[in-house]
Amino acid sequence: MLQFKKSFNLKKETVDRKWYLINAEGKTLGRLATAVAKILRGKNKPTFTPNVDGGDFVVIVNSDKVVVTGNKAQSKEYHRYSGFPGGLKSTTLAKQMQKDSRKVILAAVGGMLPKSRLANKQLTKCKVFKGAEHEHLAQQPVQLEI
Structure with a gap:
């Protein structure tokens, strides 16, 4: 007789969230972003379910000291558009x-x-601070090396 295994579905009521602290000093921007996105989605856990927010909270400190490689500081641009004619504004990464x-x-x-x-809901669990001080000491975040 065949026995079938049940597939696992995570419920949002049973999610166990942790807090992680990441120091961005000297880290490459893209590599830091991929690691943080993985934690926010919950892909680092064995209980990953794509349609449930099972990720953890991430506190990033020293955002001023993040590094970009190559010529990206002058060539990469961020755009925003007001919706009006001539309302496209651009600024460089630097x-x-x-x-x-x-x-x-x-x-x-x-x-x-x-x-x-x-x-969008998962991105709200990412807290970024310019300096080494942050306001989430009460949550006792675990230092994470990337």
């Missing part, structure tokens, strides 16, 4: 890093997530 480096990391991580409402 200028955006000077203005607000947190947005650079969030844009890189958001680009690594699938384009859905679930991914």
Whole structure:
């Protein structure tokens, strides 16, 4: 007689979330973003289910000290559009890093997530800070090396 194994489906009520702390000092932007996106989606857990938010929280510190390789600092551009004629604004990566480096990391991580409402919810679990200090000490995040 054949015995069938039941497939596992994660329920959002049974998700066990952890907090991770990542120091971005000296890390390459793309490699950091892929590792963070993997944790936010929950792909590092054996209970990964694509349609359930089973990921963990990530706190990234020292976002000002993230590194990009090659000529990306001058050639990579971020665009925003107001919706009006002539309303397209562009800024380079170097200028955006000077203005607000947190947005650079969030844009890189958001680009690594699938384009859905679930991914928008998962991106809110990524907390980025410019300096070494952060406000999530009460959650006791675990230091993670990438």
